[in-house]
Structures are given as structure tokens and as C-alpha cells.
Amino acid sequence: MDIVDDLRRNGLRNTKCRTAILDILEQSDQPVAADRLFRELNEKDITVSFSTVYRTLEALTDKKLVTKLIIAGEDKALFEYNRMGHRHYLICLGCKRILAIEHCPLEGYEETLKKETDYVIAGHKLNIYGYCPDCQKNE
Ligand SMILES: [Zn+2]
Ligand SMILES: [Zn+2]
Structure with missing residues (x-):
């Protein structure tokens, strides 16, 4: 699945942050917390604030490109790539x-x-x- 096409189809601008987040989530076989995404983005030299990461995740969740997962006993939400x-x-x-x-x-x-x-x-x-x-x- 092509991520850039995915974004375009869903009317999202193809920003570096969005693409990178989808990239990380697609390659992960586990749901990922927002703070881990934030760290991984910075390791990739994509400098964004934590709130940008969170807002991007919420937008991607709205567009159903990403699924938000709430786990009992965990205060952090996890995010995963919405595969078929x-x-x-x-x-x-x-x-x-x-x-x-x-x-x-x-x-x-x-x-x-x-x-x-x-x-x-x-x-x-x-x-x-x-x-x-x-x-x-x-x-
Ligand atoms: Zn255990
Ligand atoms: Zn099922």
C-alpha cells in the first residue's frame, strides 16, 4: 500500500510528519504509543513537537488511516496502522x-x-x- 496515495485519497496534505508517522506504524507489528513515535521521529531528524505528533495522530485516526487502541490499566493510548x-x-x-x-x-x-x-x-x-x-x- 502506498502511503502517499493513502494520504492524498483521504484529503490530507502529505507532510513529512504524517508520512513518517504512517511509515513507522506500518512497519511496526505492535501498536505504538504517541511518546514512542515522538522519540522515533526525532531520531529520524524530523523535528516536531509532541503536540504536533498527537494532533497528527488524531487527524489520521479521524481519517481511519490509523486506529486508536485504549488498553485497560494503561493511561496512554496506542496507535496502529489501519490495515485491511x-x-x-x-x-x-x-x-x-x-x-x-x-x-x-x-x-x-x-x-x-x-x-x-x-x-x-x-x-x-x-x-x-x-x-x-x-x-x-x-x-
Ligand atoms: Zn509479561
Ligand atoms: Zn475479529
Whole structure:
């Protein structure tokens, strides 16, 4: 997927900051917090303020290029590149490690629900929480 086309199609100006943010998110296999994006941008010599990073993320979220993820027990929102389809995550409550679950367990259930309720199903959000093997050992 071409990021510049993505931006253009969505009526966003192709600024360096936006492109770089999308670039980082697309290459990350994990959702990323705004402050980490801010650090990575500065490492790439893209000098922007934290509030610019945050505003850009909000704009990209509005345009549905980026998905905002709120995780229980975390005060920071995480952001991920909005790939076709969606992902679920297994989140460790101890070390906050996040594992992407490739398989969607709810696809069949959406169909069933649609038939049972006559709703048009628009989607779902699901994250699973637990303790990873390392955190279990440290208990
Ligand atoms: Zn853990
Ligand atoms: Zn799913």
C-alpha cells in the first residue's frame, strides 16, 4: 500500500510528519504509543513537537488511516496502522507486552449474531488480557 496515495485519497496534505508517522506504524507489528513515535521521529531528524505528533495522530485516526487502541490499566493510548481487516491482541498485564493474534475468533459469531438479531454488523473490538510466561515466573 502506498502511503502517499493513502494520504492524498483521504484529503490530507502529505507532510513529512504524517508520512513518517504512517511509515513507522506500518512497519511496526505492535501498536505504538504517541511518546514512542515522538522519540522515533526525532531520531529520524524530523523535528516536531509532541503536540504536533498527537494532533497528527488524531487527524489520521479521524481519517481511519490509523486506529486508536485504549488498553485497560494503561493511561496512554496506542496507535496502529489501519490495515485491511483488523487485529486482536493478547496483552500481558504484568509487563504490558502485546502480542498480535492473527486469527479472529469472532468472524463466525458475527454471522450468527446477524441472523439472530437482523443487525448489520459493523465490526468489533476485542483484546485479551493475561500474564505472559515471564511474568508468571517472576510472581
Ligand atoms: Zn509479561
Ligand atoms: Zn475479529
